Amino acid sequence: MTQIVQVTDLTKTYDGGFQALSSVHLDIQQGEILALLGPNGAGKTTLISTICGITRATSGQVLIGGHDSVSDYRAARNLVGLVPQEINLEPFETVMNTVRFSRGLFGKKPDPVYLERVLRSLSLWDKKDAKIMMLSGGMKRRVLIAKALSHEPRVLFLDEPTAGVDVELRKDMWDVVAQLKANGVTIILTTHYIEEAEAIADRIGVIAKGEILLVEDKDALMTRMGQKSLKIELSEPIDTIPDGLGTYDLDLVDGHLVYTYDTRTERTGITGLLADLQKNGLIMKDLQTRQSSLEEIFVSLVTDAPQTDTHDKADAS
Numbered sequence: 001m002t003q004i005v006q007v008t009d010l011t012k013t014y015d016g017g018f019q020a021l022s023s024v025h026l027d028i029q030q031g032e033i034l035a036l037l038g039p040n041g042a043g044k045t046t047l048i049s050t051i052c053g054i055t056r057a058t059s060g061q062v063l064i065g066g067h068d069s070v071s072d073y074r075a076a077r078n079l080v081g082l083v084p085q086e087i088n089l090e091p092f093e094t095v096m097n098t099v100r101f102s103r104g105l106f107g108k109k110p111d112p113v114y115l116e117r118v119l120r121s122l123s124l125w126d127k128k129d130a131k132i133m134m135l136s137g138g139m140k141r142r143v144l145i146a147k148a149l150s151h152e153p154r155v156l157f158l159d160e161p162t163a164g165v166d167v168e169l170r171k172d173m174w175d176v177v178a179q180l181k182a183n184g185v186t187i188i189l190t191t192h193y194i195e196e197a198e199a200i201a202d203r204i205g206v207i208a209k210g211e212i213l214l215v216e217d218k219d220a221l222m223t224r225m226g227q228k229s230l231k232i233e234l235s236e237p238i239d240t241i242p243d244g245l246g247t248y249d250l251d252l253v254d255g256h257l258v259y260t261y262d263t264r265t266e267r268t269g270i271t272g273l274l275a276d277l278q279k280n281g282l283i284m285k286d287l288q289t290r291q292s293s294l295e296e297i298f299v300s301l302v303t304d305a306p307q308t309d310t311h312d313k314a315d316a317s
């Protein structure tokens, strides 16, 4: 797969000394939807603004379509569209003028046919002559997307596209993103909503305290999420797991057994395990199952994340 964006060893320290990004490595594949998940202040906005050349990196390199985002800024910037978190539209301007003007800023020739296609794909065509101030919040967000697409970028960055948006509008936005992907646009979105990442992303990146903790195929992550654990309370707590149970994924917690298994496999192995317990002379007193969620995985990753203010330069790829 072709990499459309390559981020290497990217670090950002703001004036005043706060290190918002620490040695970030990230490859974005052409045509994918990558969701960047992270808590408040993790560095998501800093990362995407730095990739888009709006914030200057302290060190490291960003290549977009092979163009260096600093030494070849114009070519790199032309390939990206950025949908910011804040609605920063001119209230008295019309929708059409907003996108037309934005296209002009990138030095692109007028192309009414292209702009019509963009507005239609975002269900904004019938609002093309409406002033921004007349639009609903959801429509304004779509205008932001239209504006970001006006110069025909190949990569679109969406900074929390559904923050503060109700459930129905959020789903509409997911449809818009899926449609953009179908049209060949690579999409990187930041979000706090784990279910949003689950619903639309091909890959999920987790960022905390300025470091990328993982970038993983969503399905692989979902398989991890599919893990369940079974706590087997024994009538007599034990010190070691009997050799006869060596084939099972067992942990010893306070003298009792915890069996971890994948809910997606056809056989959980529980029946065999319970039979083998007896064979090994163990008597079960009680059973409890629990499911680990993606949210738990995310929270544990984020809680264990290293501090950026230690200037830890560990490889974050």
Ligand SMILES: Nc1ncnc2c1ncn2[C@@H]1O[C@H](COP(=O)(O)OP(=O)(O)OP(=O)(O)O)[C@@H](O)[C@H]1O
Binding pocket: 014, 015, 016, 018, 020, 038, 039, 040, 041, 042, 043, 044, 045, 046, 047
């Ligand atoms: N211009 C700035 N000067 C100094 N510090 C900044 C600046 N912009 C951001 N920061 C700090 O950098 C850190 C990362 O901020 P950033 O906005 O990138 O996080 P985020 O993950 O997008 O957060 P959120 O989810 O709340 O939008 C925060 O601690 C923030 O206070």
